[in-house]
Amino acid sequence: MNIALIQTNPIIGDFAANAATIVAYAKEAAKRDCRLAVFPEMALSGYPPQDLLDRPAFLADHQQALQTLLSELPSEMFTLIGCFEANTEANGQAKRLFNSAVTAHDHRIVHRAHKRLLPTYDVFDETRYFEPGAPSRPLVIDGEAFGVTICEDIWFDETRQYAHDPVADIFAQAGREHITLTACINLSASPFERGKEAVRRRVVSRLARRFHTPFLYCNQVGGQDSLIFDGRAMAFDGAGELRAVAHAFAEDMIIVDSANAWGDTRGSARCDEVEDVLAALVLGLHDYVKKCGFKQVALGLSGGIDSALTAAIACLALGPENVLGVAMPSRYNAEESLADARALAENLGCDFQVLPISPLVEAFQTSLAPLFHGLPEDLTEQNAQARIRGNLLMAISNKFGRLLLTTGNKSEMAVGYCTLYGDMSGGLAVIADCPKGLVYQLSELINRERIIIPRRIIEKAPSAELKPDQRDQDDLPPYPVLDAILERYLEESQSEADIVAAGFDPAVTSDILRRIRLNEYKRKQAPITLKVTGKAFGSGRRYPICQNYRG
DSSP: OEEEEEEOOOOTTOHHHHHHHHHHHHHHHHHTTEEEEEOOTTTTTOSOOGGGGGOHHHHHHHHHHHHHHHHHSOTTSEEEEEEEEEOTTOOSSSOSEEEEEEEEETTEEEEEEEOOOOOOSTTOOGGGTBOOOOOOOOEEETTEEEEEEEGGGGOHHHHOOOSOOHHHHHHHHHHHTTOOEEEEEEEEOOBOOTTHHHHHHHHHHHHHHHHTSOEEEEEOEEEETTEEEEBOOEEEOTTSOEEEEOOBSSOEEEEEETTTOOBOBOSOSSOOHHHHHHHHHHHHHHHHHHHTTOOOEEEEOOSSHHHHHHHHHHHHHHOGGGEEEEEOOOTTSOHHHHHHHHHHHHHHTOEEEEOOOHHHHHHHHHHHHHHHTTOOOOHHHHHHHHHHHHHHHHHHHHHHTOEEEEOOOHHHHHHTOSOTTTTTOSSEESSTTSOHHHHHHHHHHHTSSSOOSOHHHHHSOOOOOSSTTOOGGGTSOOHHHHHHHHIIIIISOOOHHHHHHTTOOHHHHHHHHHHHHHTHHHHHTSOOBOOOSSSOSSTTOOOOSSOOOOO
């Protein structure tokens, strides 16, 4: 039979719009002679709805939307949809909800499976809301049988942190009923991170080989707060070979044959990590702006590489006509920085304004002169410049309804090389999960077909330009060294002793880890960050501010 794998981009809680998308795709699948249409995990509500699941009205509206959806789906076709359902047998210990996959046919639910493995690591917190499900029976359609799993259920072999293997249990159940499974289907809402697609393909391919059965995978797509979902529905045959794949970072529908998993291959079988990160950031920014009701954005353009990359991403995501870049030079800014910012805006085609801040800096100094009398200038005066710029940008954001984008990178955020209420002011941190090295890689990718980011921006030494002849490397180790230490400490959870043993300078390592600890309070107050690595600052990082651990 023909099976449609349909990756949708839901808006959390917009049940009418999400249902309309499901119905439209289901009808298209029916027109293309599909017997089964598969949608992602929690496609009706969007994922993750978080504490909306604690609101009775949200649960009631979801249930009503599900009933309406059942009445509108093509009656002759089977439709497999991710949703949540009440746990009718919940007692004082059990959670009230299941994360479910329901199959609709002839306007009613004919099969259901509940998610069994509930992740509670990184950005996930599913045991807060859901009860683990029991093993489900195969879904049988026209004599063909399918195992149904939900997202984490297929990650048993990869994580090795659960007591049950849902996929093995499905095949065991089918064996007890003397049923041979045609394929196993997984509904997912699996967020993107750099390098994850290769891991996903390894996981699904390994399962197909292990059970000598095709595996079909359908993933959510779209930006949701800090998370970005990349879609890439795919099908593997029983030998573990990729036979079909959907587009990445866009809604899509692919059709596969249940007999051998052969089907549409519109997406790429190749994965390029830098290209994926750029596509993720573009989608994440676009969806955050649109889903939050904004139309335009603003950002400061310093003439440096971070703001240049952020502006380029914004223009790709929203169109240059919706992007405003603002240069705010002081007496410490080199003339070439303003020229570079202007050239960037011209290359991008976005609006560009110049607001000199020297008069405001002088007014600030005059106001504080009586209190600061006799004290030498230090970081206070440097930070004042950043905060003046932040205030100007926030005023523009308020007056014109533009979402303000912050432009700091992960390397700076990690060690606190940023100013609270200054360059950290804004509504979305676009590249704050991109280490400096990745910033350069992304900038070169932006310039692959033509020069958009001026070469001088890429090639000159990074500088905050808050004092004469300032360079980032005056206060920080070279970025390749800094990024390598951060990778080991943040991504790989290595200790200080581990990092030093790997050959890094003990004093440099100690200083970097000290800065990470001291600046947790800044990151707690930062705008949300688009997540593109395995360990982003934000909801997935849960570290105390007040702590004294040195490991």
